[in-house]
Amino acid sequence: MRTYEDSYRHKGLRKQLVELLRTKGITDERVLAAINNIPRHYFLDSAFDKVAYEDRAFPIEADQTISQPYTVAYQTQLLDLRTFEKVLEIGTGSGYQSMVLAEMQVQVFTIERQKKLFEVHKKFELRKRYPGIKYFYGDGYEGLPTYGPFDKVIVTAAAPYIPPKLIEQLKPGGKMVIPVGAGDIQRMKRLTKKSDGSVQEELFENFSFVPMLDGKNG
Numbered sequence: 241m242r243t244y245e246d247s248y249r250h251k252g253l254r255k256q257l258v259e260l261l262r263t264k265g266i267t268d269e270r271v272l273a274a275i276n277n278i279p280r281h282y283f284l285d286s287a288f289d290k291v292a293y294e295d296r297a298f299p300i301e302a303d304q305t306i307s308q309p310y311t312v313a314y315q316t317q318l319l320d321l322r323t324f325e326k327v328l329e330i331g332t333g334s335g336y337q338s339m340v341l342a343e344m345q346v347q348v349f350t351i352e353r354q355k356k357l358f359e360v361h362k363k364f365e366l367r368k369r370y371p372g373i374k375y376f377y378g379d380g381y382e383g384l385p386t387y388g389p390f391d392k393v394i395v396t397a398a399a400p401y402i403p404p405k406l407i408e409q410l411k412p413g414g415k416m417v418i419p420v421g422a423g424d425i426q427r428m429k430r431l432t433k434k435s436d437g438s439v440q441e442e443l444f445e446n447f448s449f450v451p452m453l454d455g456k457n458g
């Protein structure tokens with residue numbers, strides 16, 4: 241069961257989380273403000289209420305996870321977002337990352353491959369606060385060809401390789417932030433598509449995501 245009440249205690253815990261993220265190297269104030277504005281405990285069963293503002297990943301429905309706040313902040317910061325950009329997210333999961341993006345005044349398109357998560361999320365209370373987010377049930381390896389090209393792409397599952405269709409759907413000058421690796425640990429990469437179509441790659445820290453799987457489920 242979930243409860244939707246944002247108390248002073250929750251707000252205080254959230255401020256502490258934001259300060260922790262600052263000490264861990266998150267400097268983009270818009271990212272920190274987004275995290276400060278979103279009641280993360282709404283995304284978890286009320287049994288987890290006390291730990292919702294620890295910097296940890298948590299289990300959600302269908303054996304999936306809500307990413308660790310540091311990971312969400314880190315990927316969002318690497319996206320280098322500008323207002324009104326079109327952003328494609330692979331792996332809606334709990335919807336937390338999508339709402340962080342929406343707080344940053346960008347147009348969010350998000351894809352989830354698990355039918356159950358996609359359906360459960362439709363009833364989520366916080367969705368009303370972000371009516372602009374567009375949710376899709378589908379396979380992230382395919383992207384969203386009819387809605388692209390995108391300024392930014394964020395992949396929130398471990399990709400064994402860089403999906404070529406996601407590169408195709410990036411605008412020239414566009415960026416993709418993606419954890420790449422087939423094992424337990426992945427390397428965060430930022431790819432920038434040049435105007436001649438070539439791709440420049442930057443390497444960042446290691447992370448551990450649930451795998452990006454093939455095809456739809458459900």
Ligand code: SAH
Binds near residue numbers: 306336451454
């Ligand atoms: N962004 C999420 C993180 C969820 S974990 C959040 O903020 O909570 C990763 C999610 O990616 C899972 O929900 C998983 O089902 C989904 N996923 C895995 N492979 C996928 C694919 N090929 N296409 C779309 N979603 C996928």
